Amino acid sequence: MKIFKPHTLLDIDADAVLREARTRLAKQLEQPARRVFLQRTLTLGGLSLLTGCSISDDTHVEAALSKISRFNDKIQGLIFSPSQLAPTYTEAEITRPFPFNAYYGEDEIREVDEASYRLEVTGIVADKHAWSLAELRAMQQEEQITRHICVEGWSAIGRWGGVRFSDFLRRIGADTSAKYVGFKCVDDYYTSIDMPTALHPQTLLALSYDGQPLPPKYGFPMKLRMPTKLGYKNPKYIQAMFVTNTYFGGYWEDQGYNWFGGS
8 A cells, every 4th residue: 555645845935835825815805804814814734735726716715715714723722722811901002092893884883772682692501581781780890901903904902891701601501511602793793602712711791891881883782802812703782692512603704714713
């Protein structure tokens, strides 16, 4: 039986190889944000997955990107530390004003009625009652000043307050051995995260910003604030959440963005 042995690559200009791969792929992608995403996530490890793949048309480009993304998801999940904290900052370092960002314009910000709002909780949990904001505000509140990092290349520092998400998951009797927590939002956004990130001590069910109730442009009545994830993984206007072992994807993830989305 003949055993295949990969050839050792000598005298390869790694930077030149990456530039060429990025250029050839990016030329065939129409979405500017997706091109930025590709440039931030394509590595030699990911590039090695393209061996034998054609990138001559859109179908092959999509297949190549999906392969790289799956590889990145797996590696990020393996190296993620549930105890390593993201950097924190002082009040003097807060970005003012903190930028608005969504897949629609600021004139389309969703308005949610506080009195009638309830957070729906389903999936592998013991307590499935719908939570009012008053109930959530009665739980122990935490604050953090952390950096939001956008996949488009900008970042901003903000002050967030709310319930530590791990505390909330334990309060509702969530099965923390499950794989995922998914979210559906008032603005039709949706996403899902891995359970280790859900249990990270800096992951907040954010109810306030800069000491005040969370403004509509930042996601009232609540958003999930995760300084260990890129911005698109931090859902706003959360309406429902569920604990599951079934992969759920996400609004941008289903369009080709990396699912793990670590920052």
